[in-house]
Amino acid sequence: MATRFQKQKRLHALLMAFLISVAALYADLSGLFESFERKTIDMRTRLCRVDTHLPDDIVIVLIDDSSLQALNDIAGRWPWPRYIHADLIDYLAQSGAESIIMDIMFFENQINEKQTEQELDPNDARLAQATLDAGNVIHAIEISNDFPDEYNTTLLDKPLPQSMVQQFAFPCETDLPLSESNVCYLPFEQLLMASAGLGVVSFSADEDGINRSEQLLFDYQDHFFPTHALSPILRKWNIDSAVIEKNQARLVRKNKDDLLIPLENNNEYYVNMYGHYNTFSYSGVIESLMKLQAGITDNLMVPPDEFAGKIVYVGASASATHDLKNTSMGNHMPGVFLHASICGNILTRDYLIFSGFFTNALCIVPLLFFCVFSILFMKKIYFQIYLPLGLALLYAALAVMVFKYNRVIHMAIPLSSMFLAYFLSFTYISFTEGKEKRKVKNILGQYVSPAMLTQVLENSKDEYLKAEVGSKEYLTVFFSDIRDFTSISEKYPVERVVETLNAYLSKMVDIIFDNNGTLDKFIGDAIVAFWGAPVRFDDHPRKAVLSALEMIKALGELNKENQRKGLPELKIGIGIHTDHVILGNIGSRKKLDYTVIGDGVNLTSRLEGLTKNYGCPILISQPCFDHIKDTICCRMADHVQVKGKDEPISIYHVLGPYETIDPWTKSLADKTDRAFDLYCKGQFQEAKQIYTDILLTDPDDSLIQIFSRRCDDFIEQPPGEGWVGCFVHTTK
Secondary structure, eight states: OOOHHHHHHHHHHHHHHHHHHHHHHHHHHHTTTHHHHHHHHHHHHHHHSTTOBOOTTEEEEEEOHHHHHHTHHHHOSSSOOHHHHHHHHHHHHHTTOSEEEEOSOOOSOOOOTTSOTTSOOHHHHHHHHHHHHHSOEEEEEEEEOOOOOTTTTTTTTOOOOHHHHHHHOOOEEEOSOOOOOOEEEOOOHHHHHHOSEEEEOOOOOOTTSOBOEEOSEEEETTEEEEBTTTHHHHHHTTEEEEEEETTEEEEEETTSOOEEEEOOTTSOEEOOOOSBOOEEEHHHHHHHHHHHHTTOOSSOSSOGGGSTTOEEEEEEOSGGGTOEEEETTEEEEETHHHHHHHHHHHHHTOOOEEOOHHHHHHHHHHHHHHHHHHHHHOSSHHHHHHHHHHHHHHHHHHHHHHHTTTEEOOOHHHHHHHHHHHHHHHHHHHHTHHHHHHHHHHHHTTTSOHHHHHHHHHHOHHHHHGGGTOEEEEEEEEEEEETTHHHHHHHSOHHHHHHHHHHHHHHHHHHHHHTTOEEEEEETTEEEEEESSSSOOTTHHHHHHHHHHHHHHHHHHHHHHHHHHTOOOOOEEEEEEEEEEEEEEEEOSSOEEEEEESHHHHHHHHHHHHHHHHTOSEEEEHHHHHHHTTTEEEEEEEEEEOTTOSSOEEEEEEEEETTTSOHHHHHHHHHHHHHHHHHHTTOHHHHHHHHHHHHHHOTTOHHHHHHHHHHHHHHHSOOOTTOOSEEEOOOO
């Protein structure tokens, strides 16, 4: 039956888990942990995507540091003359590239000293012509929201050229709020009109400076334009229009199924970065072009067939170009990698699929309830500490594992809320169970050994707290007393008596504790103890009897030491009984004792008193004997009815463990039991003969002397009819 404390504990556990779950789900709905969650996705990306490769259909030509050095003699310092880019476009077009996406901004005309502002620089003209001739070049535009200043007032909200809108604006429908973009930077006019398409390059970083997501379509003055990532897809698959819906972009294709692209709650696409990119050095391509122009076709650094049928991005990785970005895969990566990654994701449907609210709830709530209940209700402290931590690690491992399959389950909120549950649960324990533990420690600390007390507090504390109301337990009770201690007290000075008694009690209590016994109390020179509580174990009768044997042996050693010190010799009697008794904290509010009461306790006290009558140092009851008879040698002492009891009981004299006693002692036990059996049957002559044989060997055996005299008495005057050998004791 659950105690009041246990019922309160369950209610508090449910309430705690429920409140933390509500807080965690609210944090999930409100996006409070979004920045932390994105950092966990960064971690998972670096763990799971490091070996992934950008699709072979996409290649990147990089303006790297080696290109700046290699082309310095030809093109000078960065930025290069635009004919260099025109040459590159020519080479890529002649190689059969499907699309050429220039992630380089050509917003202004180049002007040299020999021309007027109205004249087009030959380099600009060369770039525009190469773009027109290729017919598949997509140039960069930038759409953003800017604050007015003295330089950009003429650019803010500037209308787009109608011809540009007709040629490049992409049909898109959406019921979602539009952005507040107020500036659009376009390539110079001749390049703009020569382009096959435009792509927005306005990647924006999160608050922590990491670029993780971006819009696929940007709006400006109610017109939509695709990003550099989406532009080649629109050309490749002949996309007619797009519909931006909540959490997805739908690309409409004629006579084909629509293409669905998942978006985040902010309607941006989360980039699924790759670990490896198909890159070529810009200088390598130019050098290959120069060799072909010179008629050399062998040993080209970048053969033309590397670009055949490919989507080719041209971007920069050199630090001087200022186009390095921080991404989930790492810092200072070329910005063009972001565009290429999105394009690769769409081409291969390599999308990150984010779990919804209900999936998150199915993860969070069971985790929190398990965490709270495992801490509050596990018996072992190491389970309380390490099981929730292990579960958190398993969940983190699961989150990493499913990420390999592009499934994103939340980590920040579940793990943070588990930590909160972990902290609050142990705080609860410190204020509630910690208080109860201290209470139990105060109660039991004086009765049991430190090792047993630790076991009580760690393993089954709730079970022992019911001692406050008491419980019926099957225990083995122990009484011991010093013979004639009153006369010793009269013969010796008080100081010597106290010294003797303290040495004796300390030795005896150590033996009780070493055998997992519980010290009940001292009654003057008497010791009361019991076995089987507060730590439960089955062989408590054996432990109690072995303790009694150790005490008799230890007393002999103590008496030798007392003799050397001039202290009195001590003799003790021990009674042991196994029975159902009442165990509990008994007393007043000011003084409580963890003790046992009941008829079984009274009988044990009577057994201890009988040890003096029979001259046996250890007497045990029949129930105790039944538990230990296979391992400890005993002999029948008597069948008695003690004072205050109506039912007779058999009692036994303990001789020692079978593995240590000698053959004579074993023979003594057998003869004593055989003689007692004859005695109970009224065959006194036969019993007397056995008792006489024993006394010939050991004339000082007090127990045998008693029964030898009884046999003489019953031979002279037989007992009445119905006699079964029971001896009635009328005194304690």
